[in-house]
Amino acid sequence: MSDPRVVAVSRDDRHRFSKVPVESITLVEGHGVEGDAHAGAFVKHRSRVRKDPRQPNLRQVHLIHAELFDEARAMGHELTAGDLGENVLTEGVDLLGLPTGTLLDLGGPVVRITGLRNPCVQINRFQPGLIKVVLAKADGTPASRPAPPTGSAGASAPVVRKAGVMAVVERGGEVRPGAAVTITLPAEPHTPLQPV
Template sequence: MQVVSISISEKKGMKKTPINKAKLIEGFGIEGDAHGGKWHRQVSLLAEESINKMKELGLDVDYGSFAENITTRGIELNQLPIGTLLKIGEDVLLSVSQIGKECHTRCAIYHQAGDCVMPREGIFAYVLKGGEIKAGDKIEIVENYTAAVLTVSDKGSRGERVDTAGPKIQTLLASLGITTVESTIVPDDYEDIQNVLKDWIEDEINLIITTGGTGISPRDITPEATLPLIDKQIPGIMEAIRYKTGKITSRAYLTRGVAGVSKKSLIINLPGSEKAVTESIEVISEFLIHGLDTLLGKSKDCGRK
């Protein structure tokens, strides 16, 4: 698996131009590229194999034609879970943040061929560690912490509401270098919630996050389904979330989520809205990795940062 080409553009919406080497900046993207910024699509990647599909349709396309920053060879990019860590060369570390994209306006390539591979097979990533890369550099998949995301929603499970909180959690975890390997939606049902959690605990998934069912309505039972599975409660996690998000909205004090350890898994209940999970993960991001390190025996001294 390797880098075939690197491309940048000064403006968005333009075909990118290949360059010999590039400097990646942590938390931003590629120096000099218009798509760099403090967001989740800092760097785009597309496989050479995908570009060849379009060439076979008779299109005159090359590296950068699909506005990808990094063209790869020998890796099925669109099969990578969100949060997969990719090491490029000696120093650069990327975390996959999005698979594919929705095209609101059809590009010139689509109008020529009636198809475009970037929306289906291109991916995007955060830059977790910067450095210099060049064509020919080796790409490695790096082992990291795993996560599973459970959305608890009657309407969501019936397809009557689009779940935005679950996917948002996956993207936010990716920014911390945590790979989401499982995700699903269940109704507000005690047995359904427990069955999924038990399976993930048995699979030794490092971090399990639920979203939804933490309020005080009659159907909100996520904490009740979670508590019997927890070996050690960690009340400080939810105390920190309620304290800090309570400064944004006093309604945060009505959430009843719990957190704790079950065997080798850390379980955290979060509220059901995209806004709430965003604010909550911002709070726990300060200590989440250290907590996982401690749980799995990678850190022994909790008194130091």
């Protein structure tokens, strides 16, 4: 595995599925990516705003590991930076294996991981069949939608969500491709990532 680094950064000032790759993004503490539609102290995702617009925004920054794009390519899907709506594309970081509360230093600016991105139907609208890349059961079988909770009637192998992680900005600053990523784990016991 390569040294942990930022591969690309993206943002979009409108609520669209994909974001536009740019030379750099500016993270604002407690707010998110400057100029991005999902920035703010309170929720910005439309479905969550309808439920309660005063919920704290735990999804200020979306990060995806570039290795997912390799997986997608092997399954016949070509993806480029920003396609899945991520703000930061990393390489050499096992984002999905990190616990809640992990700090990622992105070359100065720091984000705190709050949870997993829950893949939605928009992924299949973007590229039919892509949901099978970002959503699977732990036993390796495809999952087109989240399984019932473990222990409930109809429960099977747990669902693995691979569409990246969400974070909040702890320290602002500029993030550029090529920046080294430094990982600081929270105090134990660690809490596994859950969808936010």
